[in-house]
Amino acid sequence: MRVAVASNFAAPMNALAAAYEAQSGHQLLISSASSGKFFAQIRQGAPYHLFFSADQDKPLALEQMQLTASGTRSTYAHGTLALWSRFAAPTATTLQSLAQNPTQKVALANPKFAPYGMAAKQVLQHLGLDHTRAQWVLGENVAQSYQFAYSGNVAFGFVSYSQVKSGNGFYWLPPKDWYTPIRQDVVLLKTAQNNPAARGFLAYIQTPPAREIIQFWGYEVPDN
Template identity: 40%
Template sequence: MKLFKQTLLAVAIACSTASAWADEVQVAVASNFTKPLEAIAEKFKAASGHDLKISAGATGKLYAQIENGAPFEVFISADSKTPKKLVEAKMAEADSQFTYAFGKLALWSSTEGYVDDKGEVLTKGDFKHLAIANPKTAPYGEAAMGIFGKLGITDTITPKLVTGENITQTYDFVSTGNAELGFVALSQVQKEGKLKSGSAWVVPQDMYTPLSQDAVLLSSAKDSASAKALLEFLKGEEAQTVISSYGYGLPEKTATKEK
């Protein structure tokens, strides 16, 4: 009986020690980066023991949630200006903000051969619906609107637009056929340099403002070792390899290091 009690005590101590070291980090992430983050989460847990609780959405909507007191610890944005706004509002730590990836935009259709590799399908206009993410809250949607302006087709294309709440919903509109084509994140349709399905035009980088995607530590978690560990892990080789595999550009210092 004594031995049994000692065993139970040892198990209890081991469990309490494990729980003291293993935390759950509350992460707000832009929808375009959900899949890469899920892959990174597995590697982060293996390395640190910490789990991630991921809440995905449009960057602007996540900002509003943080502003209204949502219990997030880390914000992984689809742009750099929204984390900066949080820093300026004293809701995020200035010295923690950094660029983890550069997003790329693709015009995609779930139908093979529908989108040509120069995007000329856009100017021909032989389609009923084109999906984009809400340009007011999603940087990828804002970038898409800029492309219409450069091509001089804003007026003709606006009546055909179907607007997704975020880039995930935009992808869903196209994948289900509710829109013949749409502007999505390249990371949603490409893996290891290969298109997963359908047809796509990878938009040249000089056609839209670079989608510099930044992460930041929220001030509510400034003393959280696990939240800080996640941000450091995002900068590391394991995470950056995952990020690159989904078609994102890497920050220059990381890209240089890997050459």
């Protein structure tokens, strides 16, 4: 079973896959990248069975293109944006310093393609920092945004809370009313509508053990 998963959800997906494989005997082949990249690949016929996006728009668009199995789209997690640094605890004031220091930079996923990047852009706009765009270092996804900040090439970066909640460094969680809720949808692709392993995994992620794994990694889970 081939699973395409948004980069922000790669770590919890590995944990979910291990648990599902142990109880089912099925094997998952996991690919991680930006949701936008997977969306383009699936439109071009890439042979994935399940698509775990970082947003709702792309699974919905695939559904409208009749590329998905009917009635399989659902929200599997609600994401949380974090501002992370290796060196010091960031805050809203840290972001506001961009306006006073034109050499300072902040990493974020490209808002055109990545939902967490769009959320980061909205936080910056909420703080009146739209004019600092020349100081934004854009990654393809939140994994690359994290890499930019981890390398020290930028002082801090916007990432997914799940990437940093149990690791090194320091983070700050912007208020959730500063950005559009990050609702992450999964969909079974039409080419896999008769695949028992894929349908089984889609059912598994709704079970209490799977929901506990998702919550452990810093996500909220919707009501069944």
